Amino acid sequence: MSLVQAESPDPGLEVWKTIATEGHPTARHEAALVGFQNKLYLLGGRRINPVDVYDPKTNVWTANSETPMELHHFQGVVVEDAIYLMGAMTGPYPRETPLEKVVVYHPAEDRFDFVHSIPESRRRGGAGAVYHDGWIYLIGGITNGHVDGCRPWFDRYDPKTGVWEIMPDAPHMRDHFQAAVIGNRLYAAGGRVTxxxxxxxxxxxxxxLDVYDFEIGEWLPAEQCPDLPTKRAGNSVVAIEGKLVVGGGESADQKPAHDQIEVFDPATKEWASWPSLVQGRHGTGLVRIGDSLFTASGSGNRGGGPELTTTERLVLTQ
Known part of the structure; x- marks a missing residue:
């Protein structure tokens, strides 16, 4: 697998720009940035924070209700009209505690629910989560905050019935990462063993990267899986037009959070560099809405700060 300084994926691809928004997201990190009905939803993070909502049409951030408890280190997953906060933890560093139940946010009602119990032996935080064919899949994670307990676990959860099924372990244990689905394959990218x-x-x-093929029901062998060019954890992942976009993150290699955006094309099996973020950040997300890719909030350095209140946008097409 090679890193190539490729042509822009679209002739209209520009550079990341910091948006002068009306209002701004609450400074936070270890949160989830989720796209829902053409708006950004920023949920969770250290401490108890409001759900901040950004509407690109009006360029306005607004604050909804606060989370019912401190919720952090999770990847938000949209299922129909709700956002599932999968793999969340609570409590202070370094011995954060995984949640006992799945937490669901209902945007239309601005309401949180604690729904199905998570099996005690599979509770963890800092995991990757995706939705595919009626199931939420949870990959990796850590059981004992930042102290130890990183796992290669792979599970699936039926949000309608609460059924929880244990799947074959991933090839690598990892935490502090995100995952995405492209076609019939799941991609777990970045992360670390904390x-x-x-x-x-x-x-x-x-x-x-660990790649799971839903069609054959197996993890691909290592030689068929790509290597992330810039190793980092706390990174964001999103799938865009059949390509895997990995951005931001933190590592021991540098104090500032990573600003790299690296894109894997499964068709060519090559990596491309997209424009770097204006401000490196970790502990947030990447969301595509319309012709633009957005990120917001997060931490500007490795670790807990500075927590950011900025919103960035990359135009993908013209």
Whole structure:
């Protein structure tokens, strides 16, 4: 797998720009940025925060209700008219606690629900989560905050019935990462093995992506999986037009959060560099709405700060 300084994926691709919005998102990190009905929803993060909503049509951020408790280190998943906060933890660093139940946010009602119980032996935070064919799939994660307990676990959860099924372990244990689905394949990208017990909070980043093929029901062998050109955790992942976009993150290699945007094309099996973020950040997300890719909030350095209130936009087409 090679990194190529490719042509822009679209002739209209420009550079990231910081938007002068009306209002701004609450400064936070280890939160989830989710696209729902053409708006950005920023949920969770350290401390108890409001759900902040950005409407690109009006360029306005507004604050909805606060989370019912501190919720962080999760990837938000949209299922029909709700957002599922999968793999969430609560509590302070370094011994955060995984949640006992699945938390759901209903945007139309600005309401949170605690729904189905998570099996005690599969509770963790900092995991990747995707929705595919009626199931939410949860990959990796860590059971004991930042202290230890990184896992290669792979599970699926039926949001309608609460059924929880254990799947074959992923090839690599990892936490602090995100995942996405392209076609019939799941891609787990970035992350690390966090172990404060071993004085290795940031250093054990993972280059190899894990790829699960839903059609054959197996993880692909390592030689068929790409390596992330810039190793980092706390990164954001989104699928755009059949390509995997990996952005931001943190690592032991540098104090500032990463600003790189690297894009994998499964058709060519090559990586391309897209324009870098204006401000490197981790602990947030990447969301496509219409012709633009957005990110907001997050932490500007490795670790807990500075927490950002900026919103960035990359125009994909003209």
């Amino acid at each position: 172990s404060k017990r071993d004085n290795a909070v940031f250093s054990q980043t993972i280059s190899k």
